[in-house]
Amino acid sequence: MSIITMATTKGGAGKTTVAEMIIGVVHNMGYSIGVIDSDPNCSLSSWLMYVSNMAIETRQVLDETKIVEEAKALKRKHDLVIIDTPGARSQSTVFAVGCADLVIIPVQLSNSDVKEAVKTYNLVKGAADMANRHIDARVLFTGYTPKTNIAKEVRKTVAKHSLPVLETRMHHLVAYKEMSFTGKIPKKGRAGAQGQLLIQEICEAGHLPFLMEYKRAS
Numbered sequence: 001m002s003i004i005t006m007a008t009t010k011g012g013a014g015k016t017t018v019a020e021m022i023i024g025v026v027h028n029m030g031y032s033i034g035v036i037d038s039d040p041n042c043s044l045s046s047w048l049m050y051v052s053n054m055a056i057e058t059r060q061v062l063d064e065t066k067i068v069e070e071a072k073a074l075k076r077k078h079d080l081v082i083i084d085t086p087g088a089r090s091q092s093t094v095f096a097v098g099c100a101d102l103v104i105i106p107v108q109l110s111n112s113d114v115k116e117a118v119k120t121y122n123l124v125k126g127a128a129d130m131a132n133r134h135i136d137a138r139v140l141f142t143g144y145t146p147k148t149n150i151a152k153e154v155r156k157t158v159a160k161h162s163l164p165v166l167e168t169r170m171h172h173l174v175a176y177k178e179m180s181f182t183g184k185i186p187k188k189g190r191a192g193a194q195g196q197l198l199i200q201e202i203c204e205a206g207h208l209p210f211l212m213e214y215k216r217a218s
């Protein structure tokens with residue numbers, strides 16, 4: 001139904017962690033997810049196959065020309081398709097962004113995170129122009145430390161560049177790091193609450209239509 005791509009040319013910004021949270025929360029709600037890992041490091045696919053115990057159809061697609069075809073095939077079978085991308089400028093990112101309904105651009109609290117987010121946002125706009133359609137793209141603040149000067153500065157810089165932003169913020173929390181070892185998606189505490197809020201916000205933006213139907217039925 002929907003394709004959501006994690007992208008930023010900044011390495012280590014939190015793409016894979018955000019992908020893990022979205023997959024975990026949506027999976028725990030009982031929906032099916034297909035995953036494409038286009039990062040040669042295969043972090044997300046390795047985590048899904050060897051750390052997490054979720055049964056998720058996962059494809060490592062390192063030939064970028066196959067990404068769109070694979071994403072469309074997974075979209076026919078699953079409620080949601082998640083694509084993870086490498087943390088550097090690459091052809092994979094262009095294809096993964098080009099077939100997305102929503103691109104999430106994680107930004108940690110550094111100037112280089114913002115700079116790369118701007119480049120990534122422009123890449124999304126270019127891909128949308130090329131495909132002659134709208135592709136929604138939103139910055140997600142990750143590794144966030146509220147009430148700090150750096151957080152204020154980064155928010156100001158993002159606003160100056162007119163980048164659309166998700167209201168939900170993923171704080172700098174050990175729970176997210178632990179998830180990479182345990183495979184367990186935080187359900188409680190701040191990380192659990194932020195995961196729920198993120199899904200709710202993506203749903204309200206119209207990118208998880210199956211959840212809207214679920215809400216109407218219940």
Ligand SMILES: Nc1ncnc2c1ncn2[C@@H]1O[C@H](COP(=O)(O)OP(=O)(O)OP(=O)(O)O)[C@@H](O)[C@H]1O
Nearest residue numbers: 011012013014015016017087143171172173176177
């Ligand atoms: N909100 C957070 N709080 C604490 N640690 C975090 C958070 N988000 C990510 N991290 C940690 O930051 C590191 C980088 O995160 P992650 O691997 O998700 O980034 P990435 O963008 O996928 O990196 P790459 O570009 O290398 O693929 C990891 O060690 C992860 O556990």
Ligand SMILES: [Mg+2]
Nearest residue numbers: 015016039043
């Ligand atoms: Mg990654």
